[in-house]
Amino acid sequence: MDNALLEKDGSCVVLLFGGGYDEAQDDDANFGTPSSKGNAIYMVHAATGQRLWWASSASDATKQLSHMDYPIPAKLTVLDINGDSWVDRIYVGDVAGQVWRVDLLGWGLDENHQYQDLTLADRLAVVSSADESNYPIVSATGNGKRRFFASAEWIKTAVGDVVAIGSGTRPNPRNEEVTDRFYVFLDEGWQIDPNTGENLGTLNTLGETDLVNMTTTLELAAKSVLPGPDGEKGWYIEFTDSGEKALGNSVIIKKGDTEIVFFTTYAPPQEVAGQCDFQAGKSKLYALNLLTSAPAYDKDDNGNADTDNKGNDLADRSFDLKGGMPSDISLLYTDNEVSPLVGTERFVGDNDRQVKQTFWLQDE
16 A cells, blocks of 8 residues: 545545565566566545556456556655656566556546546656567566566656666565566657547657666766667666665755766675575665766776766776665755665765765654
């Protein structure tokens, strides 16, 4: 039960949430196998629990979607895009590497004066295969079996709506077979018929061939990667540590005219023969320029970071956290800045450019 909103007529409070998880997905052999468990988005009456609306591939869903065949355990990102105080858009990923956009437009009359659901929904991206038209997704290879358990983050930028999300399998954090990634997508909106001006209700679903791989280069750091040099609609970076994955949320903050995306990753400990002591694994906090993937800060103070327009230092992209699986990122607001907080570790930006342990006392 992640999110709540008030219906436009003021009649009731409703809850919006994903369908949840199917434990059959714990077996990697079942990746991409359609499931009738968890493959839905629900709207229910908060007081009575009555289901008011739902989207799924099921034939009896209010909004039937042909590719919503996979569980959705992630928290929905719900937005008020037009600023009228009502939720009207959802972004969420599923366990088959699909990212969904849903626009809640209410109900209206059709040509026969019958009420119909005006909701628009489609896949913004599919990243478990290089070809977004490759369906069913069961054909994805081992290292391409990317899943979304983390929530998406959205912001409107100078180039349009941008969605950021990281992949990683939360039920199996020790998995080292899958090559997980962090993605940034340009959402160009619903396709319009050029002849009639009609909204077709479909998105230009993005695949990996529509994105720029920025894992090992910063040659575009001085300019926006959105859109890319060949018309690409986003970028991604691969996580380079063995088994490294994104298991938590990302956050975007504005620093002057620059959008900075923060997210955490976890990499399982490497087994060493004869070693008996406990190993918690490795966690990192990334801070990247949202539109270029370049480091947002010059971590080692050598003049090579995107904020100085000199950048070609990949090591500045991330900061080491204390070992173990990181918590979700919170934002700490002070008089002078907004700082990401991961557990009790606070990222300090311009002055120290490092992660510091934070303590507090409760004043009775």
